[in-house]
Structures are given as structure tokens and as C-alpha cells.
Amino acid sequence: MRIDRALWKREYDQAKWIVWMTPLAHFLALGGNRLNDWYLDRPENIQDRLARVHSHLDAYEYGEMELMARISLMIVLFVLALVQIGAERRNGGQEFLFSLPCSRARIFWTKWLFGTVLLTGSLVLNTALDMAIVMGSPIAEHFRLWYHLDQFFFAWLSLAAVYSMFLFVGTISGSLASQAVFALLAPVLPYLIALLVQIGISIHNDSVFRFPEADYVLLFPVRYDYPDILAAGPFPWIFMAAVFAAASAGGMIAYRRTRAENNGKLVVFPLWECILQAGFVFCSALAGGTFTYAFFNASSVILYYVGLALGAAISAWVIRRLLRLRLKI
């Protein structure tokens, strides 16, 4: 369809520098690093390194390069989501797209697909390059096809899930700045809430404090690492797939219903304003209680409640003002 070509062209035009940067950054973190280690380094260093390789996991450095590649890709996808959603709210791009003869669902689908295809393309290209580099290197005897495939599928799912989350956050945020802040906060927010609640509980019943499960951290490309991911069973895969599906569907629904007249505000939906307001006050109150209790080395739980009340009052005042703002970026 011509309109689909127009939407793809528009996405490419506004993000072309990211399109070229993605495989390059990916290559520098993965294939480039491998090249450096096994081809370009001084021969004695390569020999030293080779002497320490006893298994394929040694040869692949326990997936450290893939981890760096996933971090690079996550940063690139974060910027892409900002350009695709937040920046468009500011530069008139969203209003232009909404005036075109196509549905909002189709516009969002194109955006989502653009990022996903870019991710897939970079992974296919760089996995193939990496495989070729390993096969031609001194560690060729440790080459394992399934290792590369495991890494490929894990990287794809974990990154597609966080990219969908960044897009979803963008669809409810009203500006580039608020999307950036919420997108950085969203993946660690469940962990922070669990941490604050657990601290509160341990203060009240004098139990031994334990850090919450790390699964609450939704930064999947960093949270789960090879080879741990293989030992963890199906849970991480199912969890990532569930977040991927929920964030993609949530993004689509929110984009279709987006209220362009609220662009510039922290969030564009009145319902999300209420959620943000309640969540901000709740977290600030818990943080306030924790702070006063820890800072004054308190023996009484009353100080916790003083901090709780202060945190709630100050944050309620702050968020009311923040929600009235119209951000220029």
C-alpha cells in the first residue's frame, strides 16, 4: 500500500541516523570486540588469551561481549522510541501523521514494526558476522551454533520487550522529557516499590530485611545473562514474552486513544494523571519514612510515620504543580 510506504519513509527520514548507528554500535560491541581480541591484538596477547581457553564458555567469555552489545542496542532503542513518539509530540510530527488518511493503529504498528525490524536486522547481520569471525579465529574449534542461536533469541526477546515498554511509556507521556524520565524509571520501578515496601514491613515487625527478588527489575537485557538464562528454566522467557505482548498491546491501545491536545503535559490521559499522582505520593511517602527512620537511626516507628507524612505532603504539593506544567521539550 502507498500509505504504508509513506509511513515507513517518514519513520526512516526522521530516524535515519539511528538506522545506520544501530548495526554499527552493535558491531563495535560484539564483532569488533571479537576482532580486536583474536585478530588485531598483538600475537603474544592472543596466545596468552588462547592459553586460558578450556571450554566454549571460556572462548565466548561467558557472553560478556553479547551483554555489551545488548546494552548498546538498548540505548539505541531507547533513543529511537524517544524520536518516534516524544519528539513527534513537540515538532508537529504527530499532528501531521494524525491528519493523514490512515488510522492511528496503522501509524503505531508501523513505528513498532520499524523498531522491531531494525533490531532483528541488526541481530541477524551481527550474529552472522560474529559467527564468521569466530569460525576464522584461533577459537574456531570452540564454535557452537546453538550458543549463537541462544544469544540471538535471548537478545531479540529481551530487547523487543524493553523497546515495546519504551514505546508504551511514550504513548502515555506528553513530552520528550517526561517520556525519557518515565522510560528510564519504568523498568526499575517495580523493584523500587518492592524495596520500599519490604523496608517498611521489616521496620514494623522487626524482621531481618531482605532485598526483593531481582526479577522485579524489568531491564531484561541486563537483568538476565547468559549462561544463567539457560539454567533458569522457562520463567524468564515467559516473563519477557508476557511483558513484550502486554507493552505492545498497551502501546497500541494508548496510541489509538492518545489526546494530542494534551501534548506538553507530563501524561496525556486523565486516568494516568491520577495513577501518576497516587503512585508518586505513595512512593515518596515510603521513601520519606525510610529516610527519616534511617537518618535519625530511630528506635521508634513514630519517626517512620513522621517521614511518611512529610513525604506524602511534599510530594502531593510537587506533583500537583508538575501536572499543570506544559513542557517545551
Added chain:
Amino acid sequence: MLAVRHLHKSIERQPVLKDVSFELRPGMVAGLIGRNGAGKTTLLKTMAGVYEPDAGDVLLEGESVHRRPEIKREIVFLPDNPEALFGYTAEECARLYALVYPRFDRAAFDEMIRRFGLPAHRKIRQLSRGMKMLASISLGIATRASYVLLDEPTNGIDPIAKQQVLSLLVEAVSEGMTLLVASHAMGDLERLSDMILLIRQGEVEIHEMADPSRGEAVKLQVVFDGEPPAAWLASPQVMVLNHVGRVYTLLVSRDDGDAKLEELRRMRPLVLEELPLGLEDLFVWKHGGRSDEDR
């Protein structure tokens, strides 16, 4: 026909459009006037599908543009600042529009940018404000869409660029396009429009250009014999548009028939002459000449 039916839209819980209904017939030019913040841009954006209405609908040949957005191939919205196109050259814009609008007339677009001396290979961002608007309107007209919605097309551009923009719009109309033009340039609208939509307190009043006041008011030039009648001049049906020496230019409302005019005639003024009522007079009359209401 493009029909707006019972449109309601609130922004930040403030009603901006209240039960707005009107129709644009093929080939007509409608001017959209109103104070700053009255809701002109909101109306255009809701008609273009940028904003979703709270209630009501916009129908193109009976079909909702919000439920079937693909029919918007016949509607082009041109904002007051084409910033979404800033990263493109005119040439690139034409290629993009050709993909979106199936009847995009590339030859006509090339002819327009040649005629106005617009650089085809410079980014729109780098053009002057007048050139930006010319590029944007040329794109809109070259789509050959049936309806073009323009927001402040002549705002902030020099007189020469303004004439060029207006000539483009006249050409578009002669080719059968329907235009809805939101503007504060009353003189331009007076020359272009067949119909005026006056937006006030969220509601739209329709005025045909043949009789903008719909017989509801009359514009007069009056010179009184002796002292001017202060009580009569201060009555709510009378508005003093201008007062130089003994010469008064007045708008007299016919809300209560010709009673006020009869009172005036009985005063036997030295001069009593009816003047043509212009768009600006209508605007001032409808807003009561006051500066701080209808926000």
C-alpha cells in the same frame, strides 16, 4: 459535502467547541473567524482527525472521518507552521505527499514552486516564513484533495508573499477545491469567502457574505443636529464604531425590529447614511467591542 455535526470538544476540562454544526459545500470558501483562543485551531484539528471529538462527528459524504480515516485522502490540513516538514526539502515533501495522496499532481507542484521561486532542494526549515507557507499551500493544492483546511495562512508573512498565497488560494477554488480558512485577516477573507463561520464561546454562527449581519444590524454614518444623544448612544443596541468630530459611525442592532432606527430618524440628524457592513464590523459587533471576553 463535508459536514460537521454536533461537535463537542473540551480541553483541560474547559469546553472549547459546543454543539458545532455546519456544512461545507463543494467549491466554496468559508472563512473561520474568532478571537485568539476561541477554538478556531481546535475546530480545524478536530475536523482533520488530529483531535478526537468528545461527541459529534465530521462526515465526508456521509462517512465519519474519525471512524474511517482513509477517506481523509480528500481532506488536507495545513497548519499555521509546517514544522513537521522542516526536515524535508520541497522535492522530498512532494515525494512523500505523492505516496499519501493518490491524485497528487507533481507537475502542478513543480510549476507552483517554479513560479514562486521556491528552492526545491533546500530544507523547509531554512526558508523564510512566507516561503514556508507557500511551499505548504502548494503541497496542499497539488494533492487535488476536495477539501483544504488552512490555519492562519497569511499570518506573519510580508505583503508580497501574502498576495502570492492568496493567488494560490483563488486558483485552488477555481479548480473546484473547497477551502476553510481560519484567519484574522478580515480583508482577505472578505474578498475570498462565500461564507463566514464566527466562533464565539465555543459556538459557531454562520454568516453568508451576501449579508454578513443576516439583517440583524445596520451600519450608519450619522451627524447629529446639536448635542449627541448620550442616552441613545449608550443603549445596548447601539455600538459606536468610530467618532471623529461630529461624525459618528454606528452599528445599530435590529434585535427589537427598527425601534432604535426610528428613534434616530425622529432626532432628525443632519446626516444619516447607511454604509456597507464589513466583516470587521461584524466581528467587532459580535464581540461587543470588548477586549477581554470570549476567551
